[in-house]
Amino acid sequence: MPPERANPPVKLSLPLQYQQDIFTELRVEDELVILARGLGLLRLVTNLLHFYDAAGNNLVLIVGADDRENEWIGEALAEHYAISKTPLARGLKVINTERASVPMREKIYAEGGILSVTSRILVVDLLSKLLDPEKITGMLVLHAEKVVATSLEAFIVRIYRQANKVGFLKAFSDSPEPFTTGFAPLANMMRNLFLRKTSLWPRFHVTVAESLEGHRKAEVIELEVPMNDKMREIQNAVLECVETSISELKKSNTGLDMEEWTLDSALHRNFDVSIRRQLDPIWHRVSFRTRQIVSDLTDLRAILHALLTYDAVSFVKYLDTIVAAHSPPPGSTKHNYSPWLFLDAAHALFQTAKSRVYQGRLTNDMAPSLSTSFSATLQPVLEEQPKWIVLADVLEEIERDTYFNPTPAEESNSVILIMCSDQRTCRQLREYLATMHTQIDSNFDEQMENTDGISEPKASAGIFLRRKLREYLNWKGTVANINKNLSTTPNTPAGKSRDSSAPLNPHQGRPPPNKRRRVRGGGTTALVPARAPNTSVQTEVELPGQVSGLLDEIQPTAAEETQKDEIVIDDLENMEDYYELYDMNDLIMIHPFDGDMDEHILEEVRPRYIIMYEPDAAFIRRVEVYRSSHVGRNVRVYFMYYGGSVEEQRYLSAVRREKDAFTKLIKEKGNMAVTITHDKSAEDPQEQFLRTVNTRIAGGGRLAATSAPPRVVVDVREFRSALPSLLHGNNIIVVPCQLTVGDYVLTPDICVERKSVRDLISSLRNGRLYNQTETMLQHYKTPLLLIEFDQSKSFTFDAFASAVNPGASFFTDYGFSSAGVGTSLPTSSSLANPLNPKSPQHMLVLLMTAFPRLKIIWSSSPYQTAEIFAELKKNNPEPDPIRAVQLGLDIDIGTSSSASAGRGADVMAATGIEHRIFNKLPQDMLSAVPGVTPQALERLILETGNVHEIANMSVEQLDPLVGKEVARKIVGFFRKSVFED
């Protein structure tokens, strides 16, 4: 426990009552703290850490912190140190993959202090006893909501608790929602964390409410901005698409829990995710159409979001890319189209979106008479986002306010802080404000009057939007080329086209008109009479003449010429000098919401005025906390949202869900039985002995009692998966090593290569598995291929039972869809051509035929795998880590192998473990590049730095590494330009 003696002065910075309460609680007891978002969790953590830091002579570990949190904590600790000047405080040390070799880590651990270690490294170090769990003073777990049974963090806590019963352990979370799903979620989570007590701090907690709602409340002005007609129209259209998609889903997937699949829930943030989760167990069985609809829902949700945040021109551009991404390559059949693109509503959506940008000159009315074709000339409309004008008004009001009542000197700067959701919105606002500002300068009195030559009086975003439109039209010109370039297959090998029975039609992206009668989706989608039936939405293509006319129309005028071009990249070279020129008092700052970092912004900027361009519940609380923490800082908050929009709904539902989650948690806490920490070492010692006794006395052999518990050598890269943790939970000693051959070594003879279904397919296809099997066979008597299914997904390969569309075989993420079984045509074609196997089954068969000695284990979940491993290890000798590591390596590390039983640390040190760790992600990317064979891949990752480097290498540079032909392919892949003809 922490030293409680009257010790060096510890200065805390917890001004509010509830913060102090939590702190006192935490100091005394081990518990899980769940705090409402925005109430300053990190501040609590840093104060607590400082408390231990100041005491000195500690080894406190922080688990689960991400990079930015590490930064935050480090800074805050340094700050605390500067204030309290405690002699023993040493600040934070961070260990993540980029730095710290084994000896370095050992030294750091020995020194102690406050350490934040990446979970993957920490677990390996704990297992290999590089860091002795008994030496740890205590552990803080951040993001406790992520500690599920199979997670690395739970594994770490378990190792720690097994060896160390006295050290403290405190867990933190500021998102209550994950604690409420599933059966007795809170109790389970507590068990994973080996904790007995929770402490819940919702916003409606009495102390919290009192602390925040005292006399120092922030002044809030709520501005409900109505959407304009066209935006509402678009929103309705999208919602209609969503509704149709959902009803389609319901129709094709009976027998699912569909209570929640309503339009209402579609407004939630993670609607598509939750549908996906529901479908996962049967994902292999759902039809292609269902999968497509699920992915469409994600797109539609993104459109809804984009409608409110993007400017009109960017929005149209975004829609264009969506259509482009979903259009099938010429020659494929129509089922590749997303169904919603055929809807009436989709048509309206695209038309309205376009009419916000430009319109035919004759159809000047705002009414959505959309089916009217564009007339000869086009005219820019360039509608502005309604919030912009409100923003301009608010800024003006603030300006007037500060002018007429200059406030007495107080602690706030009169900075205006504008908060919005992301960088993109930031940039948009910045640009808008900048261009608006110059116009105000050019003619003081009539600021809404535009001088740059457009006939009608326009609002001030003109310059900005016109520039956007010019860019858009230029971009549009190249799109045709892009589509062509993307869809042509340079040298089509036989049998590669996905559905060769479809008529090839190189001239259009659509099948010929006489094919129209085909019924899609049961013919339920309503079609527009105004348009030819069965056509998708992008039928109206403006004639080149019109576009150039439009381009002429918006040629930059003299006033615009003076404006700078859009600055995307700013090499902030002498940023400090640049910023010092400004006085804090007349700045407008635009920032995106950024979680806990917002606290820093508030503290540093000390704004008088805050404009929340988009609603965010956590930020509101942060402002509350900020305001209540400081006596003399007045804040006025303007809070903007689109009335009746998805944005408003989302905000309200987020608030509601958090509240519900807390209510549920409080209830569960009240009913919870006492969690008794499961103590592994208190197990019957006799049982432990018996487990290791080999009771099989074959042929009158000796009764062998091995003193050591079973051991498995595990490749360090495997610690991403849940299996090592479960093995450990099964009382198997996990020895982390850097293996060249295989992933797990169970016995001297048995070596396992673990593949998830997804990995299996990709590594079968790119030849990696073939090579891995080959090397395993060289070194082990019994190589095993473990095919591990996801627990939440169904345990089956085959999808033909409900494949609605048996004629085509799609490779999806999960592969094994219509394997061609039972459908004569694709089966025969796949049988006919073993060089081009269609189904994963086929590839698997080829693998087995090539390697008869390879055995396969099928496991429905990591839990099952752990049991199978235990079974396989029975009556078999233990593996030797040193040997396992050395196999497949050229160097001899046998010199140190006499070390007793090869404790991990020695092995790791001996193999120079950290020299040989590779990042998987860039490798995976590289292996997707045409021509990159496993051999070439190996050469490339050894000889070059990263993907970026390879992309910029020339054929001459690559040639010595991979050979001329491959080099040419690689360079061709990276340099191919889709703009060219």
Place this chain on the structure above:
Amino acid sequence: QALAAKTGPSAILVSHRQKGNPILNHVKLLPWEYEDIPADYVIGRTTCALFLSLKYHRLHPEYIYSRIRSLGGKYNLRILLTMVDIPNHEDSLKELSKTSIVNNLTLILCWSAPEAAHYLELFKSSENAQPTAIRSQQAQSYKESLVEFVTTPRSINKSDAASLISTFGSLQNAINAQPEQINTVPGWGEKKVRAWTHAVREDFRIET
């Protein structure tokens, strides 16, 4: 050690024991014929298969062992074609995994009769096939490779790939682009941009 003189037939050889097995109805693409063989199926010169339904296995756990014994040491590749037709399969599969390793069998799971039949057909038809298809990468069109390349980092999807390439023209430009530039591409939020730039710039090796 292959069965002498039985080589060469283009048909799948089926043991008389298998009469009435529903999977035979699904073997349609290749001929099959009854033959007196120790295994259930002979699907290649040195390849044989035993068929086992887990339902049956649960009732008669000793059956499969007697069959394995009757195989003797024959055949090079011995498949244990297991049909998973019960919901709680864990224990049986655990046992079979162990058994298959001890007795030099290769376990194959299938979930339906047609799938089982498909496996038989696949084995027979690729009897003499070379494993070239799984030895190296398959040729793909530019778009396919492109999409695969770009969507490797999590959270980046197909639409993003399209918008990225249509903005930058070529992959090289997209890779060289600054995060701020990519951020202006429609659909690319900060998370995706970070994932992308990180993946592209991340070193293959983790240096010390």
